[in-house]
Amino acid sequence: SQKIEQNSEALNIQEGKTATLTCNYTNYSPAYLQWYRQDPGRGPVFLLLIRENEKEKRKERLKVTFDTTLKQSLFHITASQPADSATYLCALDEGGSYIPTFGRGTSLIVHP
């Protein structure tokens, strides 16, 4: 069966360090993968989209990698700040349905 795995344990890091979050999947052939941020009591907010033929995408302090051989995406936040504390969700879409499937998300806590 299809599965998307994000670490259910919260990631605690110190301000200024690089945060790395993982999204692993099985039995998908995603055309693209998206990362969203969700704050408590709010809906998810789109951050980055990476396509299957792209290895890496950057936006300011954010970087996403996509390895279709390992079936894994890594999401990096460099020079992390307490304001980066939130839950980060990955979402996969195989391209045909326009209905992405979301992972459960990983909570990031950046300590001052």
Add this chain to the structure above:
Amino acid sequence: GAGVSQSPSNKVTEKGKDVELRCDPISGHTALYWYRQSLGQGLEFLIYFQGNSAPDKSGLPSDRFSAERTGGSVSTLTIQRTQQEDSAVYLCASSLHYKNIQYFGAGTRLSVL
């Protein structure tokens, strides 16, 4: 412009009652999605509307759940004879169909007592 708007933001109801949740998408977005998010869980897809096409209802958990989208804009999700297990946050999102980046509302928190 304005983002996706959902109402009410909170709804408390008694078991067995019907509820209606409303979603007003971003103007011009042809695709509209409903999701359910339970505490500590991921987003559970419920239903997808794309333009004038028949909706994809494959995620609706039971026949107590239904949704409509009038005039290709506002959508209403109806839950009949609510059960306690229906308690969750119901999120609506819209997108330009060919981009698939979703813009979410703040959600409606439903509590069934």
